[in-house]
Each structure stands twice: as C-alpha cells, then as structure tokens.
Amino acid sequence: MLEVREAGLYCPQGDFYIDPALPVARALITHAHGDHARAGSQAYLTTRTGEALVRARVGDEAAIESLPYGATRRVGEVDVAFHPAGHILGSAQIRLEHAGEVWVVSGDYKLSPDPTCMPFEPIRCHTFVTESTFALPIFRWGDAAGVVREIEEWWRGNREAGRASVLFAYPVGKAQRILSQLDASGGPLIYQEAVERVNAIYRGQGIALPHATEGGDLSQALVIASPQMQGSAWLRRFGKASMAFASGWMRIRGTRRRRSLDRGFVISDHADWPGLLQAIGESGAENVWVTHGYVGALVRWLEENGKRAVAVELKLPAEEAAE
Numbered sequence: 001m002l003e004v005r006e007a008g009l010y011c012p013q014g015d016f017y018i019d020p021a022l023p024v025a026r027a028l029i030t031h032a033h034g035d036h037a038r039a040g041s042q043a044y045l046t047t048r049t050g051e052a053l054v055r056a057r058v059g060d061e062a063a064i065e066s067l068p069y070g071a072t073r074r075v076g077e078v079d080v081a082f083h084p085a086g087h088i089l090g091s092a093q094i095r096l097e098h099a100g101e102v103w104v105v106s107g108d109y110k111l112s113p114d115p116t117c118m119p120f121e122p123i124r125c126h127t128f129v130t131e132s133t134f135a136l137p138i139f140r141w142g143d144a145a146g147v148v149r150e151i152e153e154w155w156r157g158n159r160e161a162g163r164a165s166v167l168f169a170y171p172v173g174k175a176q177r178i179l180s181q182l183d184a185s186g187g188p189l190i191y192q193e194a195v196e197r198v199n200a201i202y203r204g205q206g207i208a209l210p211h212a213t214e215g216g217d218l219s220q221a222l223v224i225a226s227p228q229m230q231g232s233a234w235l236r237r238f239g240k241a242s243m244a245f246a247s248g249w250m251r252i253r254g255t256r257r258r259r260s261l262d263r264g265f266v267i268s269d270h271a272d273w274p275g276l277l278q279a280i281g282e283s284g285a286e287n288v289w290v291t292h293g294y295v296g297a298l299v300r301w302l303e304e305n306g307k308r309a310v311a312v313e314l315k316l317p318a319e320e321a322a323e
C-alpha cells in the first residue's frame with residue numbers, strides 16, 4: 001500500500017504522501033517535528049490535537065485539515081485514521097486500510113509515560129512501518145520522572161554554588177515534557193523564545209506548564225533553551241552557568257564531554273530498544289519496514305527473529321537535532 005518515492009512514503013491507492021520531504025499535493029503528517037512536517041504542500045491532514053503545532057511549522061496560510069484520534073476518513077480508496085504515538089503533543093501513528101489490508105506508519109513514538117501527550121496505542125496490522133532512532137541494545141531509558149528529580153537536584157546544587165543552570169532541551173516536546181513534571185518553585189525560571197513559543201501552544205491545548213518568572217537573581221535561575229543556543233551571545237547574561245543537555249543521545253559515552261557540558265540527562269521521546277521490540281511485537285505485523293535511524297541493526301534483529309524486515313531509506317535529515 002506504500003511505496004518509496006523521492007518525496008518519501010507514497011500511497012498510490014490514496015494518492016497521498018506521509019511526512020513528505022518535498023512539497024506534494026496531499027500530505028498526511030504524523031507530528032510537528034521539522035523532519036516530518038515541512039512547508040510547501042498544497043493540503044495537509046493531521047491530528048486535531050497536533051494541528052496548532054503543525055501550523056506553527058508549515059505556516060499560517062497552509063491548508064490544514066485535522067481529525068480526532070481514532071476517527072476514520074476515506075482518502076481516495078483508503079480508510080485513514082490517526083492513533084496516539086506517545087511522542088509529543090498531537091503525535092500519531094497513521095493507520096491505512098484498503099481491501100482488507102492494514103498498514104500502520106508509526107512516525108516517531110515512545111511507550112514510556114509522558115503527561116503532555118496521549119499514550120502510544122498498539123494497533124494490529126499486516127505491515128508496520130517503524131522508526132529506529134535508538135534501535136541499538138545500548139539504548140534503554142530509565143524512569144523519566146526520576147530524571148526530572150535529577151534535574152531539580154542539579155538546579156538546587158547550582159543555586160547553592162551561586163551559578164545559573166542552563167538546560168538545553170529540544171523546544172518542541174522535550175522541554176514541555178520536563179516542565180510539566182518540574183517543581184519550579186526553587187528559583188527564577190527563564191525560557192528562551194523558541195521554548196516559550198511552543199509552551200504557549202501546549203497551554204492552548206490544556207497542558208499546564210509553569211510560567212516564566214519576571215526578574216529575580218539570575219544566579220539562582222533555571223534557563224530552558226534550545227540546544228542550538230549553546231555558545232550564543234544570549235547565554236552570556238547568565239555568567240558562569242552550569243550547562244546540561246536533556247537527550248537520549250546523552251546515553252552515549254563521551255557525548256557530554258564532546259559538547260562541553262557539565263551534565264547530561266538521559267531522557268528521550270523515542271522508544272528505546274526494548275520499547276521498539278515491544279511495539280513491533282504488539283503490532284502483530286508479519287512485515288516490518290524500518291526507517292529513520294539505526295535501520296540496519298533493527299532489520300538484522302528482526303530477520304534473526306523470524307520477521308520479514310525491509311530497510312527503507314528516506315531523504316530525512318539526521319534526527320539528533322530533533323531529539
């Protein structure tokens with residue numbers, strides 16, 4: 001039901017693309033990250049909850065329709081439905097059904113709890129198209145709430161030492177997941193603009209997030225900023241701050257040092273290795289298409305364990321920035 005074209009995954013029976021890399025006539029969008037939602041297509045279909053985030057990405061003028069989770073829409077000859085992927089607010093797996101055959105395109109997903117989005121919903125299908133961002137056995141995540149407690153401890157230690165705490169977190173999803181669980185009462189809370197812009201969209205969808213503080217002693221502050229801000233002039237006002245990064249990539253030894261960070265917090269919005277295997281198992285799919293990450297490692301494991309697996313090479317940029 002899907003084929004790989006230059007612009008990405010194409011469904012001939014429905015005449016649409018899923019998360020196309022190039023402008024197309026009709027794009028179905030799993031979620032609002034930049035490697036999935038791109039400007040320039042003539043028509044978009046995404047989730048009701050994710051619509052505002054997708055609009056912020058593809059532009060005010062874009063023609064965007066949205067569907068509630070679980071609702072079915074006929075597109076061409078295909079029944080299309082969006083189901084929660086547990087990745088970020090409004091993120092979806094896309095279920096396609098045509099002539100009794102069911103495919104599910106996962107987009108990005110995780111199985112671990114996240115107060116800012118609906119939990120991943122296992123869906124039975126014949127073919128499951130899975131991401132593989134962290135598809136190596138070394139990637140195993142601990143409890144995210146525990147990681148947020150570690151962040152609070154780090155902030156407390158920095159306050160006692162009289163230095164600001166700068167936490168780099170991807171501004172769409174990761175920052176809000178942390179903030180939704182953070183005890184923000186310890187000192188001033190400061191958001192870089194890219195983070196606050198997305199916070200506002202989350203609040204608009206009913207997600208409670210702590211508000212930024214006006215004024216206060218900057219040496220006591222927790223600053224939440226996009227990783228792109230590391231080394232920027234904007235950070236100079238915080239003096240000799242402690243710098244940390246919240247990312248699944250911090251699981252790789254040496255990443256923290258290479259990036260000149262004082263701390264790394266391992267927290268990811270993608271499934272870890274056991275999560276990927278669990279999701280694939282629960283899909284019941286006999287065919288698995290693997291894309292978007294450590295494709296080879298996962299394909300090999302699936303083949304060794306009796307699945308039919310296909311490596312799908314799409315023109316997607318590296319995921320690291322988006323994680």
Ligand SMILES: [Zn+2]
Nearest residue numbers: 033087108322
């Ligand atoms: Zn994503």
Ligand SMILES: [Zn+2]
Nearest residue numbers: 033035108319
């Ligand atoms: Zn992605």
